[in-house]
Amino acid sequence: MNLTTSTHTGAAGGSNASSGGPTDGITPKMQGHMIDWRRLFSLREMGVYYALILLVSAISFVTVYTGRPSYLSLGNISNVLYQASLVAIIAVAMTVILITGNFDLSVASVAALSAAVLVSLADTLGFWPAAFVAMLVSVLAGLLNGAIVQYLGINAFIVTLGTLTAIRGVVQIYTDGQSLSVQTPEALQAMRMFESGRFPIAIPLMVIGAGLLLAGFWSLLRARRHARSVSVTSLGMVIGGVCCLALVWAGGVSLSMPKPVVYMAVFTMIVWFVLNMTTIGRRVYAVGGNPEAARLSGINVKRYKMAGFILCSAAAGFGGVLFGSRLGAVNPTAMQGAELTVIASAILGGTSLFGGAGSVIKTLAGALLLFTLTNGFNILNLGANYQGVIEGTVVVTAAAIYTVGGARRQKR
Amino acid sequence: MVNEVPLLQLQGVTKTFPNGLVALRGVNLEVLRGTVHGLLGANGAGKSTLIKILSGSLPASGGRIVWKGTAVEYSSPKAANDMGIATIHQHIPLVPTLSVLENVFLSEEGRWRRNPAIRAHFSDLCQRIGYWLDPDGLVSDLSIGQRQMVAILQALGTGADLIVMDEPTASLAASEREVVYKIVRQLSSVENKAILFVSHFLDEVMALTDRVTILRDGQAVVDAETRELDESRIAEAIVGRQIVALEKAPPQKFDAGAPVLLELKDVASPGKLDPISLKVRAGEVIGIAGLLGSGRSEVLHAIFGADPDATGEVFVDGKKIRKSTASAVRAGLGLVPEDRMAQGLVPGFEIWRNTTLPALDGVARGRWFPDRAVERQRGAEAIRRLSIKANSSDIVVTELSGGNAQKVTIAKWLFSDVKVFLLDEPTAGIDIGAKTDILLLVRELAAAGKAVIIVSSEFEEILAVSTRILVMRDGRCIAERVGHETSEHELVLLAGGHSANSDGAQQSNVQSL
Numbered sequence: 041m042n043l044t045t046s047t048h049t050g051a052a053g054g055s056n057a058s059s060g061g062p063t064d065g066i067t068p069k070m071q072g073h074m075i076d077w078r079r080l081f082s083l084r085e086m087g088v089y090y091a092l093i094l095l096v097s098a099i100s101f102v103t104v105y106t107g108r109p110s111y112l113s114l115g116n117i118s119n120v121l122y123q124a125s126l127v128a129i130i131a132v133a134m135t136v137i138l139i140t141g142n143f144d145l146s147v148a149s150v151a152a153l154s155a156a157v158l159v160s161l162a163d164t165l166g167f168w169p170a171a172f173v174a175m176l177v178s179v180l181a182g183l184l185n186g187a188i189v190q191y192l193g194i195n196a197f198i199v200t201l202g203t204l205t206a207i208r209g210v211v212q213i214y215t216d217g218q219s220l221s222v223q224t225p226e227a228l229q230a231m232r233m234f235e236s237g238r239f240p241i242a243i244p245l246m247v248i249g250a251g252l253l254l255a256g257f258w259s260l261l262r263a264r265r266h267a268r269s270v271s272v273t274s275l276g277m278v279i280g281g282v283c284c285l286a287l288v289w290a291g292g293v294s295l296s297m298p299k300p301v302v303y304m305a306v307f308t309m310i311v312w313f314v315l316n317m318t319t320i321g322r323r324v325y326a327v328g329g330n331p332e333a334a335r336l337s338g339i340n341v342k343r344y345k346m347a348g349f350i351l352c353s354a355a356a357g358f359g360g361v362l363f364g365s366r367l368g369a370v371n372p373t374a375m376q377g378a379e380l381t382v383i384a385s386a387i388l389g390g391t392s393l394f395g396g397a398g399s400v401i402k403t404l405a406g407a408l409l410l411f412t413l414t415n416g417f418n419i420l421n422l423g424a425n426y427q428g429v430i431e432g433t434v435v436v437t438a439a440a441i442y443t444v445g446g447a448r449r450q451k452r
Numbered sequence: 453m454v455n456e457v458p459l460l461q462l463q464g465v466t467k468t469f470p471n472g473l474v475a476l477r478g479v480n481l482e483v484l485r486g487t488v489h490g491l492l493g494a495n496g497a498g499k500s501t502l503i504k505i506l507s508g509s510l511p512a513s514g515g516r517i518v519w520k521g522t523a524v525e526y527s528s529p530k531a532a533n534d535m536g537i538a539t540i541h542q543h544i545p546l547v548p549t550l551s552v553l554e555n556v557f558l559s560e561e562g563r564w565r566r567n568p569a570i571r572a573h574f575s576d577l578c579q580r581i582g583y584w585l586d587p588d589g590l591v592s593d594l595s596i597g598q599r600q601m602v603a604i605l606q607a608l609g610t611g612a613d614l615i616v617m618d619e620p621t622a623s624l625a626a627s628e629r630e631v632v633y634k635i636v637r638q639l640s641s642v643e644n645k646a647i648l649f650v651s652h653f654l655d656e657v658m659a660l661t662d663r664v665t666i667l668r669d670g671q672a673v674v675d676a677e678t679r680e681l682d683e684s685r686i687a688e689a690i691v692g693r694q695i696v697a698l699e700k701a702p703p704q705k706f707d708a709g710a711p712v713l714l715e716l717k718d719v720a721s722p723g724k725l726d727p728i729s730l731k732v733r734a735g736e737v738i739g740i741a742g743l744l745g746s747g748r749s750e751v752l753h754a755i756f757g758a759d760p761d762a763t764g765e766v767f768v769d770g771k772k773i774r775k776s777t778a779s780a781v782r783a784g785l786g787l788v789p790e791d792r793m794a795q796g797l798v799p800g801f802e803i804w805r806n807t808t809l810p811a812l813d814g815v816a817r818g819r820w821f822p823d824r825a826v827e828r829q830r831g832a833e834a835i836r837r838l839s840i841k842a843n844s845s846d847i848v849v850t851e852l853s854g855g856n857a858q859k860v861t862i863a864k865w866l867f868s869d870v871k872v873f874l875l876d877e878p879t880a881g882i883d884i885g886a887k888t889d890i891l892l893l894v895r896e897l898a899a900a901g902k903a904v905i906i907v908s909s910e911f912e913e914i915l916a917v918s919t920r921i922l923v924m925r926d927g928r929c930i931a932e933r934v935g936h937e938t939s940e941h942e943l944v945l946l947a948g949g950h951s952a953n954s955d956g957a958q959q960s961n962v963q964s965l
Contacts, residue, residue, distance in 0.1 A: 266825070318820045319812040326809055329798035336758060336789050336796070337810040337864065338781025396800050 087441050088388055088405045099416040114291050118298060124411035125300035126359050128404055131385035132308050133355030135403040137348040138386055141328040141395025145200040147356040148378040149207035154178045154360025155370040156211050159220045167230030171361050178357025179350055181207060186349030190342045212372050221369035231365035238296040242288050249284025252277045273316060300362055311400050329396030385410060388438045457521040458482040459646045460614055465515035467501050475501040477670040486644045488636055490657040493667035494690050494883035499650055503618050507539035508532035538612035542619045544603045548592035552585050556605045577605050581635045597628030604635060616648040625743040633660055652883060654683045666690055687884055710734040713903040714872045719764035725750045726928045732903040737894060739918030740907045741943045747927035748907045749790055752874040756780045756787045781810055786865030790876040796861035797849045804831025804845040806860050811868030834863035839889060855886030873897060875906045879913055891917050911943040923947050
């Protein structure tokens with residue numbers, strides 16, 4: 041969310057890069073203690089942020105130049121965030137399952153099933169119980185995927201390719217091929233409460249921004265005192281804090297965001313925290329990096345991999361609930377193909393398809409990149425026909441950068 | 453001899469990696485036709501880099517490579533092959549889903565997949581080395597020893613004049629090694645090929661090679677006829693210091709009344725391991741001697757709960773543990789697996805992240821939040837305590853050489869309350885300095901009241917550290933000996949069984965040569 045304030049991110053990144061310039065000449069021996077600036081700001085590590093900044097700057101420049109309404113208006117930013125939120129939530133969970141070395145193609149079908157369950161039950165049960173049942177169904181789908189993959193030992197790609205089709209079929213059967221919609225006003229009202237409102241975020245954002253800044257500076261100082269290398273995390277916290285505060289400064293005290301954006305931000309923060317700060321997160325990376333080594337280190341690999349599937353399906357189910365609530369209706373082909381956007385976001389964020397590497401913040405940036413592209417096409421009236429070509433090119437280019445950059449690093 | 457143009461000459465070959473690491477500082481090397489040339493050196497001395505340069509997978513940064521009298525430059529394995537240099541890499545890169553025949557002639561550029569001429573060529577090759585393999589067998593069905601033969605055939609099939617063998621015997625059993633030795637001798641004496649033979653086993657280098665080059669820190673420190681050298685001089689040149697004479701140290705003492713730390717009751721694994729019962733006391737080092745496939749690794753995996761088919765009961769400190777690696781670790785067992793890269797380490801993790809992986813709770817605040825500062829200290833502590841060659845604990849483990857990576861897999865278990873160490877071939881494929889470090893550590897652990905079970909195919913190491921030795925064959929424990937009352941000769945005989953009587957004799961021949 042903090043990434044769309046491109047000018048500020050750009051400035052912060054730039055100043056850091058320039059302050060890093062003089063250290064480039066240090067001897068290799070020193071690098072153990074100093075931060076490796078060149079690597080940190082390489083295309084491979086930061087590429088997705090550069091691409092996002094570049095794209096946003098280009099679009100805003102063109103809008104200003106052609107006299108269209110400013111692209112960088114708060115309204116438009118929150119619009120892009122809102123459009124991206126649903127896919128981004130699933131993409132964050134997809135990153136986790138990719139890190140554990142698995143794969144889930146069935147997310148869009150699970151989301152559609154969840155939306156169908158929600159919409160069909162909301163009239164009789166009310167919104168919250170129906171949402172609960174929808175989530176339950178999604179978790180069961182995750183359990184099914186995980187159990188087949190982990191206990192029968194079938195490749196996750198094949199299994200979820202099957203469940204992608206099968207669960208879509210279940211949706212067809214369940215809806216009898218018809219569109220469903222919610223009739224009772226109470227349920228519609230609850231859905232609107234859940235999905236369409238806006239949260240005032242100025243105060244929380246200010247608190248979070250200040251907190252991130254403080255924590256970031258504290259760990260930077262601590263690293264300097266112990267003559268240790270500066271971690272990417274602490275730098276990121278500082279930059280994130282600056283972005284949060286900049287957003288508040290731009291939007292004023294009355295700054296508010298659509299609720300799904302807030303859900304997305306909270307979910308991403310939680311997953312980021314768990315992956316980076318807890319023993320669970322460490323083990324998730326270990327399980328994906330080398331399952332056998334993780335198992336022989338006493339980690340219950342199957343449980344972690346199962347949890348990946350369940351998290352992914354649960355996030356898809358939540359996405360389905362958001363989707364169903366957005367329109368109060370669902371048709372059987374809802375979200376068809378969305379799994380590819382989800383996976384594309386994770387790949388743009390540099391997540392390895394072989395497991396063991398990935399970052400949810402970068403995945404979020406990847407999702408924003410894709411939706412900024414879409415949004416930019418609309419704003420600039422470029423026509424939707426070119427969109428697919430450009431999006432596909434961006435994904436392949438990103439993958440090429442990660443692969444080529446990775447190979448070069450290994451060669452050193 | 454003096455007038456003959458050497459087949460291969462390296463003149464001041466250097467290699468500097470882009471990150472500033474200097475791997476070779478000017479190596480001179482001459483390989484003559486019809487000789488077996490030994491290349492030795494500790495881990496990180498530059499052997500692998502030199503081999504990669506010879507095989508064309510890395511370019512040299514400086515110096516000249518002279519091939520049959522003319523300076524050459526080549527930059528791909530294909531070019532090296534075409535010139536006449538074939539390399540057999542340590543981890544044999546074969547295609548497991550193809551047949552032996554297809555693997556041997558993988559680089560052949562014929563148009564058709566089935567070609568009778570190739571079949572004839574294959575049997576001709578087999579005849580030349582005096583070893584027969586079924587050409588239609590799948591490589592995935594072969595033992596490691598047989599795969600090594602396929603790799604040798606592959607190298608021969610290219611018609612190479614120089615064959616580089618990178619530790620061809622490291623993962624082979626004694627009888628399989630003999631076959632490799634025979635082939636190497638045959639190739640050099642009968643076919644007038646040159647062999648560059650890389651090995652960590654000093655006895656086989658002494659027995660097999662005509663000339664030896666020893667690398668240390670990227671330079672050739674010794675280049676001499678083998679008959680002018682002896683094992684201790686070679687060992688000294690490799691490590692650059694006098695090795696601690698482990699074998700001559702006094703036998704371990706341990707308190708026979710010490711508490712039993714590990715007890716096995718009828719631990720077995722169907723088809724792989726017959727029931728075995730065992731009590732291990734604090735301070736005891738149990739050596740398991742056995743050949744490849746004798747069930748020695750299976751015992752350790754069954755104890756550690758890593759074998760889902762295992763039956764029987766395992767007690768640690770009197771408490772029965774459930775059959776899972778998680779409960780084994782919780783109970784205080786630590787396993788150092790045989791294949792350090794595939795089973796021991798997470799490749800993307802730094803030294804510190806790998807070191808703390810099994811005992812994250814111990815470095816975490818409130819069990820859940822690992823403290824990276826503490827973890828880095830652990831990593832630095834591991835580097836110091838095991839003398840791992842690394843500037844900092846932030847180095848990713850894939851950048852470490854074999855011996856240093858092995859030390860990290862051991863370090864994983866040193867920082868938590870591990871009571872019983874299970875070491876599976878902890879010294880395989882590492883240099884003599886690192887070996888000594890690890891064996892000393894085993895003694896240190898025993899002296900600190902831990903129990904250790906160590907598996908090794910180098911029986912002298914087992915003899916050097918063990919208080920008791922179990923000999924395994926065909927998934928059964930066939931004998932138990934007290935450490936200082938047995939000999940390497942006896943262990944070889946027991947482990948090899950009746951058929952190995954000749955093997956044992958051969959091996960002692962090799963050593964006495």
